[in-house]
Amino acid sequence: YALQGSRWRVKKLTYKISKYPRGLEKGAVDKEVAKAFSVWSIYTDLTFTSKKSGQVHIEIRFERGEHGDGDPFDGPGGTLAHAYFPVYGGDAHFDDSEHWTINSFRGTNLFQVAAHEFGHSLGLSHSDIKSALMAPFYRGYDPDFMLDNDDIQGIQALYGSKIENKDRTNIYQRTTNIPLLGEEDSQLCLDSKIDTIFNSAEGHTYVFKDEYYWKLSSDGVESGYPKLITSSWKGLQGNIDAAFTYKNGKTYFFKGSKYWRYINKNVDGDYPKDISEGFTGIPDNIDAAVVWTGNGKIYFYKGTKFWRFDPSQRPPVKSSYPKLISNWEGVPDNIDASLEYHGYTYFFKDKAYYRFNDKTFSVDVANPAFPRATGYWWFGC
């Protein structure tokens, strides 16, 4: 399957048939369109509600030739229909020159084509799997139509599965008053203050907040998140203070007076251990930690101070530490998280972040200026 790159941030979607086909009875079209939407709602928490008037998410029209969107239909055969991805509005247009039919081997099956188009309306691109509904070619009426596994994986990559979402609902209802994810904007967009952010040995960037984690993409958050931290890093806890991956490829997590060590997502021995045991000279309850690849040393931050830790030295923290964070121009005290990313060191505090320039030892002067909104620039909100 292929994802276009956009999706709806709400799960309760509405639609309206603004213009019906000439050759079919309206009630029958309503039924087929509802059935086509249900193809996608069976496997997700998405719901589709028909409206007769007013604003809707997905508008459906049967049109001939040029119909106002600059992409004219071409008469019988050729292009049957087209639809717009969520970022472009999600509307679906069907060529009314086609001979649309219902439950018939003659003509073009409305239900199958509509189900395909609604896949685009939800964010799926064309699949190169021949048996997939999202393959671009019409393959004739199939009385035993079933969604292909490729389509199911695609839609669930965008909106999650019914079971996953049910689990998540229960967790939220049990432990917090946080609004349900997917109902409105992601939790990261509602409150972009984070606990920690780090790069894994495989090169992925993860964000931790409360009990959950997200994997970042190049321009936001990957679909299918958040996930429970404990579902991936067995034995770890939520509300992590800091994390980093050292040059040995091992990832360290810090919380209170304890730390954990993992190789990828597998715990690397008997953890948690005391910070005082494994990181002599570093205080408990740190704010953030980061490895600066410029010198390979680990920097720990707490309140107004930072410590430089060099595992190869005895003692690993020199007596000249801690030093004041204010020595680094523009970096605030009491940071939440720190990360090295694409050659820069980033500091996160509340809902904003700062890009630190290692060459000038100051926060970068840029347009737009730092601090910038973490939600917009990091999470694609």
Add this chain to the structure above:
Amino acid sequence: MIVTASSDFSAIKAMRYLSQYGYLPPSNPISSGIISEQTIHRAIAEFQAFAGIGVTGVLDNETMTFMSIPRCGVKDVIVPSLNSRSKR
């Protein structure tokens, strides 16, 4: 353009098809005729791979048959968004 089989589906129609569904840049009346043969071969091969047919880079019978199947009008190949916020 190399055409190995005779068909009603002409090479020009094939070019239009490849352009319409994202395998070739949109046709531009001013710059028409300057697409290289290599680009066309690559576009045909890309379409063949997507359609799951033999990848020859040549407009053969099987390829033309696939191009004549009724289909969805959404492009198979989508240019990535220019709005990517990769510069954090």
